[in-house]
Amino acid sequence: xxxxxxxxxxxxxxxxxxxxxxxxxxxxxxxxxxxxxxxxxxxxxxxxxxxxxxxxxxxxxxxxxxxxxxxxxxxxxxxxxxxxxxxxxxxxxxxxxxxxxxxxxxxxxxxxxxxxxxxxxxxxxxxxxxxxxxxxxxxxxxxxxxxxxxxxxxxxxxxxxxxxxxxxxxxxxxxxxxxxxxxxxxxxxxxxxxxxxxxxxxxxxxxxxxxxxxxxxxxxxxxxxxxxxxxxxxxxxxxxxxxxxxxxxxxxxxxxxxxxxxxxxxxxxxxxxxxxxxxxxxxxxxxxxxxxxxxxxxxxxxxxxxxxxxxxxxxxxxxxxxxxxxxxxxxxxxxxxxxxxxxxxxxxxxxxxxxxxxxxxxxxxxxxxxxxxxxxxxxxxxxxxxxxxxxxxxxxxxxxxxxxxxxxxxxxxxxxxxxxxxxxxxxxxxxxxxxxxxxxxxxxxxxxxxxxxxxxxxxxxxxxxxxxxxxxxxxxxxxxxxxxxxxxxxxxxxxxxxx
Amino acid sequence: xxxxxxxxxxxxxxxxxxxxxxxxxxxxxxxxxxxxxxxxxxxxxxxxxxxxxxxxxxxxxxxxxxxxxxxxxxxxxxxxxxxxxxxxxxxxxxxxxxxxxxxxxxxxxxxxxxxxxxxxxxxxxxxxxxxxxxxxxxxxxxxxxxxxxxxxxxxxxxxxxxxxxxxxxxxxxxxxxxxxxxxxxxxxxxxxxxxxxxxxxxxxxxxxxxxxxxxxxxxxxxxxxxxxxxxxxxxxxxxxxxxxxxxxxxxxxxxxxxxxxxxxxxxxxxxxxxxxxxxxxxxxxxxxxxxxxxxxxxxxxxxxxxxxxxxxxxxxxxxxxxxxxxxxxxxxxxxxxxxxxxxxxxxxxxxxxxxxxxxxxxxxxxxxxxxxxxxxxxxxxxxxxxxxxxxxxxxxxxxxxxxxxxxxxxxxxxxxxxxxxxxxxxxxxxxxxxxxxxxxxxxxxxxxxxxxxxxxxxxxxxxxxxxxxxxxxxxxxxxxxxxxxxxxxxxxx
Numbered sequence: 001x002x003x004x005x006x007x008x009x010x011x012x013x014x015x016x017x018x019x020x021x022x023x024x025x026x027x028x029x030x031x032x033x034x035x036x037x038x039x040x041x042x043x044x045x046x047x048x049x050x051x052x053x054x055x056x057x058x059x060x061x062x063x064x065x066x067x068x069x070x071x072x073x074x075x076x077x078x079x080x081x082x083x084x085x086x087x088x089x090x091x092x093x094x095x096x097x098x099x100x101x102x103x104x105x106x107x108x109x110x111x112x113x114x115x116x117x118x119x120x121x122x123x124x125x126x127x128x129x130x131x132x133x134x135x136x137x138x139x140x141x142x143x144x145x146x147x148x149x150x151x152x153x154x155x156x157x158x159x160x161x162x163x164x165x166x167x168x169x170x171x172x173x174x175x176x177x178x179x180x181x182x183x184x185x186x187x188x189x190x191x192x193x194x195x196x197x198x199x200x201x202x203x204x205x206x207x208x209x210x211x212x213x214x215x216x217x218x219x220x221x222x223x224x225x226x227x228x229x230x231x232x233x234x235x236x237x238x239x240x241x242x243x244x245x246x247x248x249x250x251x252x253x254x255x256x257x258x259x260x261x262x263x264x265x266x267x268x269x270x271x272x273x274x275x276x277x278x279x280x281x282x283x284x285x286x287x288x289x290x291x292x293x294x295x296x297x298x299x300x301x302x303x304x305x306x307x308x309x310x311x312x313x314x315x316x317x318x319x320x321x322x323x324x325x326x327x328x329x330x331x332x333x334x335x336x337x338x339x340x341x342x343x344x345x346x347x348x349x350x351x352x353x354x355x356x357x358x359x360x361x362x363x364x365x366x367x368x369x370x371x372x373x374x375x376x377x378x379x380x381x382x383x384x385x386x387x388x389x390x391x392x393x394x395x396x397x398x399x400x401x402x403x404x405x406x407x408x409x410x411x412x413x414x415x416x417x418x419x420x421x422x423x424x425x426x427x428x429x430x431x432x433x434x435x436x437x438x439x440x441x442x443x444x445x446x447x448x449x450x451x452x453x454x455x456x457x458x459x460x461x462x463x464x465x466x467x468x469x470x471x472x473x474x475x476x477x478x479x480x481x482x483x484x485x486x487x488x489x490x491x492x493x494x495x496x497x498x499x
Numbered sequence: 500x501x502x503x504x505x506x507x508x509x510x511x512x513x514x515x516x517x518x519x520x521x522x523x524x525x526x527x528x529x530x531x532x533x534x535x536x537x538x539x540x541x542x543x544x545x546x547x548x549x550x551x552x553x554x555x556x557x558x559x560x561x562x563x564x565x566x567x568x569x570x571x572x573x574x575x576x577x578x579x580x581x582x583x584x585x586x587x588x589x590x591x592x593x594x595x596x597x598x599x600x601x602x603x604x605x606x607x608x609x610x611x612x613x614x615x616x617x618x619x620x621x622x623x624x625x626x627x628x629x630x631x632x633x634x635x636x637x638x639x640x641x642x643x644x645x646x647x648x649x650x651x652x653x654x655x656x657x658x659x660x661x662x663x664x665x666x667x668x669x670x671x672x673x674x675x676x677x678x679x680x681x682x683x684x685x686x687x688x689x690x691x692x693x694x695x696x697x698x699x700x701x702x703x704x705x706x707x708x709x710x711x712x713x714x715x716x717x718x719x720x721x722x723x724x725x726x727x728x729x730x731x732x733x734x735x736x737x738x739x740x741x742x743x744x745x746x747x748x749x750x751x752x753x754x755x756x757x758x759x760x761x762x763x764x765x766x767x768x769x770x771x772x773x774x775x776x777x778x779x780x781x782x783x784x785x786x787x788x789x790x791x792x793x794x795x796x797x798x799x800x801x802x803x804x805x806x807x808x809x810x811x812x813x814x815x816x817x818x819x820x821x822x823x824x825x826x827x828x829x830x831x832x833x834x835x836x837x838x839x840x841x842x843x844x845x846x847x848x849x850x851x852x853x854x855x856x857x858x859x860x861x862x863x864x865x866x867x868x869x870x871x872x873x874x875x876x877x878x879x880x881x882x883x884x885x886x887x888x889x890x891x892x893x894x895x896x897x898x899x900x901x902x903x904x905x906x907x908x909x910x911x912x913x914x915x916x917x918x919x920x921x922x923x924x925x926x927x928x929x930x931x932x933x934x935x936x937x938x939x940x941x942x943x944x945x946x947x948x949x950x951x952x953x954x955x956x957x958x959x960x961x962x963x964x965x966x967x968x969x970x971x972x973x974x975x976x977x978x979x980x981x982x983x984x985x986x987x988x989x990x991x992x
Contacts, residue, residue, distance in 0.1 A: 092847075093829060157831065286876075287871050
């Protein structure tokens with residue numbers, strides 16, 4: 001089914017056609033063609049080899065790990081892996097480009113046709129699951145960085161990024177709304193993180209997108225597109241599309257035409273502006289890099305790449321539903337980010353050990369706790385899951401206390417908050433604060449009797465048919481026992497007394 | 500004691516090892532010869548202290564009874580295209596004037612490791628672009644040779660013209676060269692010395708200022724075939740820092756040298772009989788055929804049908820690669836920076852490159868930029884690459900009929916300085932016999948064959964199969980033994 005997203009112009013409705021070129025920095029200790037390090041945030045020019053600075057006579061040597069990561073990424077989007085590929089030089093002059101050319105792959109990319117599925121999201125206007133085509137992934141060098149704020153009349157050059165390996169992941173123009181583009185980017189980022197080929201940190205620049213947008217009336221051929229460069233967050237990409245599509249509709253409806261051009265996104269205003277048109281675009285004079293041999297991959301290399309791939313989000317989600325019996329919502333939440341899935345699986349494993357039960361039996365409890373308790377509590381405490389003070393093992397201890405009936409679910413919430421504050425083990429907190437659940441029938445019977453005696457009117461109403469008051473009595477008993485009573489036992493006793 | 504500067508690599512090494520003279524004596528003799536030869540302008544920078552240091556190391560190693568390297572005590576010249584740590588490396592350009600690398604090229608390092616010492620950095624055509632050494636920013640080199648009865652200055656060939664002149668003038672027993680389209684063989688031929696360019700990939704390109712990456716190859720220049728073999732053995736070898744380096748062991752070429760060519764077939768390419776070739780060159784070629792027959796070889800007529808297209812293809816491919824390789828000289832990080840008042844980045848590039856590159860370099864950068872441009876790429880670059888494949892295939896077909904090919908090295912003997920400078924095409928034609936082997940990446944060598952009627956040296960070229968440097972050296976040795984070339988330039992400098 002087609003997207004229902006439309007720009008409502010003066011002359012009618014316009015469809016939007018979107019393609020994304022994502023530049024993803026390959027996770028690797030060394031650069032694509034030199035041994036220099038790649039860590040983010042180093043002192044300017046601290047990670048620059050002779051090759052990166054393009055000293056005379058320096059030669060590139062391909063870093064196999066970068067190729068391995070790109071191949072694994074290609075496999076994760078079920079793309080064709082080209083066993084023969086080649087590097088080309090893209091020639092242009094700029095102060096952040098020491099060689100005067102970027103080594104890239106124009107004619108023979110490493111990875112060919114693949115695809116990625118985005119899920120239906122009614123709230124976002126994505127009516128059903130949709131497959132987005134990926135045309136290619138090629139590997140190339142990043143450029144350095146110019147700093148214009150260090151000196152009143154001069155610009156400084158930082159070459160730390162110069163030569164860092166990038167994957168350029170080029171989609172088909174298969175997206176029809178900002179929401180679809182956002183979903184595509186999030187899914188792509190999730191896959192990159194699952195595979196471990198890119199950390200996906202858009203704010204650090206290790207993932208950024210060039211956004212191609214055109215508009216057309218339904219049924220008409222593709223319009224002229226513009227390319228908005230280097231947009232560095234999912235939200236900005238969606239904003240850039242929204243703005244650019246509206247701008248194009250306005251131009252066209254005013255009788256103008258769209259020029260094929262490169263544009264820049266201004267995050268402050270959420271708008272795009274022209275950078276250069278195709279007419280004054282560079283002639284990059286691509287030609288095969290004579291310093292490098294064609295890249296040929298053997299079967300053993302490909303086999304290792306495939307064998308080292310982890311379970312990917314779609315497969316994991318299906319397994320959580322079928323094997324663990326999780327709801328499709330919970331499965332989707334737990335698999336959306338690799339960190340969440342890892343946390344969940346560690347929690348489940350530790351729970352199974354702690355409670356001596358098969359994971360499938362504990363999965364729902366663990367999933368519910370993680371999604372409705374831990375996420376909320378972390379959020380409140382200002383933590384992300386990655387830096388949670390509570391480890392999966394501690395979480396499992398807490399769940400085991402609930403599972404064994406040592407504490408109630410509501411006490412568990414209280415214990416979790418203390419765990420987040422102190423980092424203490426749940427058992428120690430329960431012990432220290434005397435939170436052990438009261439399951440002794442005698443004590444609960446006494447409390448029930450007290451509550452019933454203290455509320456004769458409510459008792460009469462209940463007996464008169466107001467069933468809902470059962471919950472009131474449970475709450476009163478629980479309160480009388482400082483929340484520590486076993487709610488099941490309260491239920492049983494109350495039923496007996498009232499029945 | 501005889502004049503040590505007259506000795507070759509082998510004689511110096513063995514003399515030092517045998518205690519006939521000290522390495523220091525050799526280095527001092529060569530340093531003196533270099534110092535007296537300013538008129539030749541063969542060196543851009545001299546490094547007498549480096550030569551002495553290496554000599555002293557060789558001498559003390561010998562007195563300590565240590566094993567000496569294959570070049571221990573041998574002072575050599577280093578073409579100024581090789582990066583040398585702590586010593587200015589310019590590629591004979593203004594744009595790199597004053598550039599002192601913090602690194603040592605793989606090939607030069609291997610030579611120092613073998614015990615050689617450096618007399619200095621040898622002049623060359625700017626960025627190795629030229630056949631006469633007239634494009635150097637540091638002034639042309641003069642050949643030590645002169646035509647009989649003339650004082651006119653002659654070109655020493657190029658681009659390794661500092662190397663050829665220095666060796667022919669007995670300033671050094673050997674030197675490095677680089678060969679992209681003939682830059683070792685042509686200057687060797689016209690100065691009466693030997694020069695070998697190995698199979699592409701034998702010598703690491705790491706640390707050599709790049710001209711055309713798919714063609715550039717370091718090689719050895721000396722006054723005898725054996726000396727070339729000794730040098731090349733030290734220079735060659737796999738280098739993981741160069742992706743086009745070949746991971747193969749270096750054979751013991753020197754030890755295996757064998758001038759008997761019984762059972763060998765020598766191909767004579769009919770397409771190399773070109774109009775415009777000097778009669779003396781043709782005659783020396785015929786003489787070479789007779790010598791090789793005498794050495795036991797079978798002479799076979801072969802065809803290399805695409806020979807005529809090799810030169811035009813070369814003058815597309817080499818400038819294309821050069822236009823990109825030279826983009827790094829932009830005034831941003833090292834070398835010359837010309838920053839006119841109020842200039843922006845583009846202005847700085849333009850001013851720096853206008854001031855820093857010579858005319859020939861600019862010409863080739865422009866040609867290269869043009870042939871890679873949108874709309875011209877297929878007509879020029881792609882077409883030239885197809886021709887390159889066909890030229891290489893010609894040789895593959897020829898190897899079915901012969902083991903080594905004999906051809907002239909150059910279409911003429913040494914020409915006068917200034918004679919061809921105004922006519923780039925005439926200059927480019929000097930590479931006509933050397934370029935096909937370069938395009939095919941084959942080992943090739945020039946060896947002296949005799950003198951023309953003006954008393955100028957002529958060279959013959961041997962072209963071998965990939966990795967068969969031995970076949971090339973053996974055939975060259977057979978010619979060397981029969982040519983008995985002992986002529987040397989009369990000293991006028």
